[in-house]
Amino acid sequence: MTASPNGREAPTLTGMADAVLSEVAARLADFAASGATAVIELTSMPLTVQDRAALDEKLGRGEVSAEVSAAGRSEVWETAFAGVWFVRHYGEGGRISSESIEITRVPLLLESHPDDARAAARRLAELCAQAQTHTGATPGSDGA
Amino acid sequence: MVTPQTLGEILEGRGVSRRAFLKYSSYLSALMALPPSMAPAMAQGLAAARRQSVIWLSFQECTGCTESITRSMSPTLESLIFDTISLDYHHTLQAASGEAAEHAREKAMADNKGKYVVVVDGSVPLKDGGLYSTIAGVSNLKMLQDTCKDALAVISVGTCAAFGGIPKANPNPTGAVGIDEIIKDKPVINIPGCPPIPEAMTGSVAYLVAFGKIPELDHLKRPKAFFGDSIHDRCYRRPYYERGEFAEGFDDDGARKGYCLYKVGCKGPVTYNACATLKWNGGVSFPIQSGHGCLGCSEPDFWDQGGFYRPLSTSMPGMGMALAGAAAVGAALGVGAALTARKHQQAYIREQAAKGDEK
Amino acid sequence: MTLLDFARGPALQAALVIFIIGALWRFIGALLLPWRLVPAQPREGSPGTVSAWLKGMAVKMWPHEPFAKHGAFQFINGYIFHVGLAIVVFLFVPHILFIQGLTGLSWPGLPNSFVTVIGVVTAASLVAALLHRLRSPVLQLISRVDDYISWLLTFLPVLTGLLATAHLGARYETMLALHILSICVFLIWFPFGKLMHAFLFAFSRGMTGVRLGQRGAEL
Numbered sequence: 001m002t003a004s005p006n007g008r009e010a011p012t013l014t015g016m017a018d019a020v021l022s023e024v025a026a027r028l029a030d031f032a033a034s035g036a037t038a039v040i041e042l043t044s045m046p047l048t049v050q051d052r053a054a055l056d057e058k059l060g061r062g063e064v065s066a067e068v069s070a071a072g073r074s075e076v077w078e079t080a081f082a083g084v085w086f087v088r089h090y091g092e093g094g095r096i097s098s099e100s101i102e103i104t105r106v107p108l109l110l111e112s113h114p115d116d117a118r119a120a121a122r123r124l125a126e127l128c129a130q131a132q133t134h135t136g137a138t139p140g141s142d143g144a
Numbered sequence: 145m146v147t148p149q150t151l152g153e154i155l156e157g158r159g160v161s162r163r164a165f166l167k168y169s170s171y172l173s174a175l176m177a178l179p180p181s182m183a184p185a186m187a188q189g190l191a192a193a194r195r196q197s198v199i200w201l202s203f204q205e206c207t208g209c210t211e212s213i214t215r216s217m218s219p220t221l222e223s224l225i226f227d228t229i230s231l232d233y234h235h236t237l238q239a240a241s242g243e244a245a246e247h248a249r250e251k252a253m254a255d256n257k258g259k260y261v262v263v264v265d266g267s268v269p270l271k272d273g274g275l276y277s278t279i280a281g282v283s284n285l286k287m288l289q290d291t292c293k294d295a296l297a298v299i300s301v302g303t304c305a306a307f308g309g310i311p312k313a314n315p316n317p318t319g320a321v322g323i324d325e326i327i328k329d330k331p332v333i334n335i336p337g338c339p340p341i342p343e344a345m346t347g348s349v350a351y352l353v354a355f356g357k358i359p360e361l362d363h364l365k366r367p368k369a370f371f372g373d374s375i376h377d378r379c380y381r382r383p384y385y386e387r388g389e390f391a392e393g394f395d396d397d398g399a400r401k402g403y404c405l406y407k408v409g410c411k412g413p414v415t416y417n418a419c420a421t422l423k424w425n426g427g428v429s430f431p432i433q434s435g436h437g438c439l440g441c442s443e444p445d446f447w448d449q450g451g452f453y454r455p456l457s458t459s460m461p462g463m464g465m466a467l468a469g470a471a472a473v474g475a476a477l478g479v480g481a482a483l484t485a486r487k488h489q490q491a492y493i494r495e496q497a498a499k500g501d502e503k
Numbered sequence: 504m505t506l507l508d509f510a511r512g513p514a515l516q517a518a519l520v521i522f523i524i525g526a527l528w529r530f531i532g533a534l535l536l537p538w539r540l541v542p543a544q545p546r547e548g549s550p551g552t553v554s555a556w557l558k559g560m561a562v563k564m565w566p567h568e569p570f571a572k573h574g575a576f577q578f579i580n581g582y583i584f585h586v587g588l589a590i591v592v593f594l595f596v597p598h599i600l601f602i603q604g605l606t607g608l609s610w611p612g613l614p615n616s617f618v619t620v621i622g623v624v625t626a627a628s629l630v631a632a633l634l635h636r637l638r639s640p641v642l643q644l645i646s647r648v649d650d651y652i653s654w655l656l657t658f659l660p661v662l663t664g665l666l667a668t669a670h671l672g673a674r675y676e677t678m679l680a681l682h683i684l685s686i687c688v689f690l691i692w693f694p695f696g697k698l699m700h701a702f703l704f705a706f707s708r709g710m711t712g713v714r715l716g717q718r719g720a721e722l
Contacts, residue, residue, distance in 0.1 A: 039180035044421050046378075071164035089171055092426055098174045108184065109170075113162035115152065115191065363674075374675065388596055388614045407600060414507070414676055444505075457597035458604030459519075460512045466520055467605070474524040478531025485536055 205266025410437030525694025559712015
């Protein structure tokens with residue numbers, strides 16, 4: 001969220017990327033040992049454009065990436081380090097409205113919520129019931 | 145009467161999933177610097193909450209605060225706030241007008257007694273019985289008192305509602321005051337700014353809806369999440385201030401290089417707001433980044449601080465005359481003292497000489 | 504009206520008015536007194552008025568030989584906090600802007616971090632000066648309330664200024680108001696106590712030099 005003055009001469013690396021990386025390493029070690037999850041909010045940290053690029057580069061990409069369309073677009077990917085996930089939310093006009101690093105088995109955002117599942121179960125039951133009624137009303141035709 | 149649906153149920157009907165709630169809560173908790181672990185709890189709170197009834201009262205204002213909060217009308221993260229509240233009365237945004245509008249307001253108050261939130265923008269004039277601003281023939285003062293009687297909380301949006309703002313500026317012809325000088329028996333949250341940053345408004349309302357309580361406030365009743373730091377302490381140009389590199393004017397070399405704007409009147413050191421971190425128009429820029437010093441618009445009496453272009457550490461204007469007068473008085477006293485001393489000296493010398501002659 | 508508004512407005516204005524009236528009263532009052540009380544002619548071969556004046560000031564810049572060792576601490580420490588105060592007051596950009604607002608004069612300043620370090624050194628030096636005064640038997644004999652008040656009113660602005668920039672003590676606006684109020688008290692006291700030496704020292708030392716020089720005494 002920190003931009004360069006006038007957009008001309010961009011500020012350089014401030015070393016924040018390395019500081020964040022150290023924290024990620026510490027949390028990942030905790031997670032590997034005891035399963036304790038953690039979230040590191042990057043949105044309001046004083047990271048420059050170069051810092052974010054450096055962080056992205058050092059963490060790299062892993063085997064999993066996902067695009068989420070819930071109230072706008074979000075990108076979730078596992079970095080080259082298993083257990084370290086990047087979660088980025090996009091706002092209006094494609095700018096990043098918030099991003100965080102989650103140290104966990106899988107970010108909560110990717111899981112299906114029990115309440116959503118309950119509502120979905122109702123909908124699917126209705127759908128099956130409709131299909132059965134349809135087949136029942138016209139005997140002989142191929143049921144879907 | 146049908147039991148009002150929860151927010152979760154309403155939005156599920158519209159195809160907005162719990163996942164979207166979780167995303168919205170993560171976004172809000174990031175904005176308000178809440179611990180990230182609170183996001184699931186906030187999502188839970190929002191989903192289980194009833195749609196919050198909001199009555200928006202507009203008094204002596206310019207409608208800038210409404211403009212600010214409605215900047216994102218596309219179905220994105222930020223606009224979800226309008227789904228979490230039921231905006232039952234708002235001059236600019238509502239379809240109804242006249243009697244029908246006032247009736248809608250009264251009905252919302254009756255239906256949600258003790259549970260509705262009053263949002264106010266604009267100051268309330270008190271002079272001459274408050275006749276300088278009326279709605280439907282009712283003075284702002286009376287409408288405010290009547291509407292807040294059974295409210296859950298009052299949110300003063302914008303510097304006018306929070307502290308009196310522009311109408312209160314010298315000489316304050318209408319006797320304008322901020323809301324919390326009138327409402328003393330309900331919790332008041334001030335979200336100042338001219339206008340306030342949209343996220344400061346929406347984040348605070350969402351917090352109230354999700355957790356049912358007021359966020360942590362500072363001594364001026366502003367949410368610390370958005371007003372805890374001064375602009376100066378978060379400004380990206382701070383290193384220039386510390387190194388002594390200043391713009392001396394608005395088009396000189398220093399200004400072009402993006403140096404600190406302290407000398408052209410920036411009030412950043414004594415202004416508390418989130419402009420330097422959240423910025424405006426979705427993080428695009430803020431006054432200092434665009435080359436103009438901070439006006440201090442989220443502070444009380446920002447119009448009467450001596451001048452937007454006078455550096456913070458200069459004295460208030462108008463001292464020159466007093467000091468010139470003082471110099472004249474001091475000089476006169478000095479001359480008078482010296483002349484008196486000389487006269488005494490001469491008299492003493494003559495006295496001593498006379499005594500000597502006698503001997 | 505907040506404390507800061509009061510400090511920057513009425514308080515500062517009143518303090519400056521009293522300071523100017525008092526300082527000019529004493530200063531002009533002293534300068535307009537007769538310069539030559541004794542009608543005797545200067546001794547033959549004695550230095551002229553100007554050079555005697557300058558010599559009178561110069562010899563006070565360092566103690567005379569027999570007293571040098573003993574007086575070294577007081578002199579060196581004195582230079583440290585005098586120079587330190589001059590740097591902090593006149594080379595810190597917000598202060599320069601304040602003076603510019605009043606007089607229209609301005610000059611370049613030093614980086615803030617440098618001034619902060621000097622400020623800390625000055626504060627320490629002032630404390631050392633107080634401790635020295637409390638422990639020296641000679642100074643105890645000649646110290647009066649005026650000395651202690653003058654010390655306190657000089658120390659408080661340095662202390663509150665450092666606390667304000669470091670965001671320690673109270674809220675920033677409160678600390679800033681206290682800083683300005685401490686300057687107000689300093690300004691009000693200035694013309695009426697020992698602090699007036701800032702303007703008068705040149706004249707008292709100069710006149711001593713002239714009087715002794717004209718009688719042929721070694722300066």
